[in-house]
Amino acid sequence: MFTNERRQEERTGRSGTPRLQYLQELVSQFQNTADDEETKEKIVANLANFAYDPYNYTFLRQLNVLELFVDCITEPNEKLVEFGLGGICNCCADPANAIIITQCGGIPLVIQCLSSPVRNTVNYAIGSLYYLCNASNKGEIMKPEVVDVMKRYAAAEEVSVSFSNLAKAFLDKHVSETA
Numbered sequence: 001m002f003t004n005e006r007r008q009e010e011r012t013g014r015s016g017t018p019r020l021q022y023l024q025e026l027v028s029q030f031q032n033t034a035d036d037e038e039t040k041e042k043i044v045a046n047l048a049n050f051a052y053d054p055y056n057y058t059f060l061r062q063l064n065v066l067e068l069f070v071d072c073i074t075e076p077n078e079k080l081v082e083f084g085l086g087g088i089c090n091c092c093a094d095p096a097n098a099i100i101i102t103q104c105g106g107i108p109l110v111i112q113c114l115s116s117p118v119r120n121t122v123n124y125a126i127g128s129l130y131y132l133c134n135a136s137n138k139g140e141i142m143k144p145e146v147v148d149v150m151k152r153y154a155a156a157e158e159v160s161v162s163f164s165n166l167a168k169a170f171l172d173k174h175v176s177e178t179a
Contacts, residue, residue: 020059023050027063041079044072048087057094066097070104073113082121085113089124093131107132107140114149119160126153126166133174142174150175 017025030043047065050056060066065087072084088106091097101107110132113125133141153160153167 019056020062023047023056023059023063023065027065027068030068037077037080041077041083044068044080044083044087048083048090051087051090054094057091057097060091061096061100066091066100067104070101070106070109073106073109078116078118078121081113081116082118082124085110085121085124085128089128089131092128098132098134101128102132102137107137111141111143111146114146119162122153123162123166126150126163126170130166130170130173133170138174147171147175 026043026047030040030047033039033043047060047068051060051065051069069084069087072080073088075081075084088101088110092101107129110125110128113121114129116122116125129141129146150167150170153163154171155164157164
């Protein structure tokens with residue numbers, strides 16, 4: 001369920017932690033957790049869960065969480081990649097968020113995730129590209145190799161219905177526009 005100011009006040013009460021402060025605490029914890037991969041994974045997963053709600057978008061941008069998500073998808077830790085890309089996928093339908101992700105070099109990183117061995121990561125990559133692709137970056141996303149991968153996923157319904165459905169939606173929206 002999406003949040004608004006009134007609902008947020010009802011949920012946190014008078015003595016609850018304001019959302020911005022709570023998210024800041026998560027970001028600080030992540031930054032101060034140098035070698036504890038499991039803790040980092042939990043924090044990024046938690047931040048990704050906040051990324052689906054438009055109420056949080058301003059806070060996430062203010063705290064550079066979108067950049068943190070992009071950084072996570074460069075990590076060798078597959079869980080950080082999965083949760084970072086999940087956060088990107090959850091918030092990239094918003095044009096302001098998509099611009100930040102694009103400006104941070106997120107598109108080639110998301111494209112690389114199409115070949116991940118982790119199913120959720122591939123789902124998030126396809127979903128993210130669906131929303132990130134627009135007139136200003138279509139050339140970067142709609143490369144023949146990306147379209148080919150999407151066509152293979154679309155045809156692989158027996159392997160993964162979710163890959164197939166997401167890839168078909170991507171192709172329906174973006175390939176028909178370029179044809």
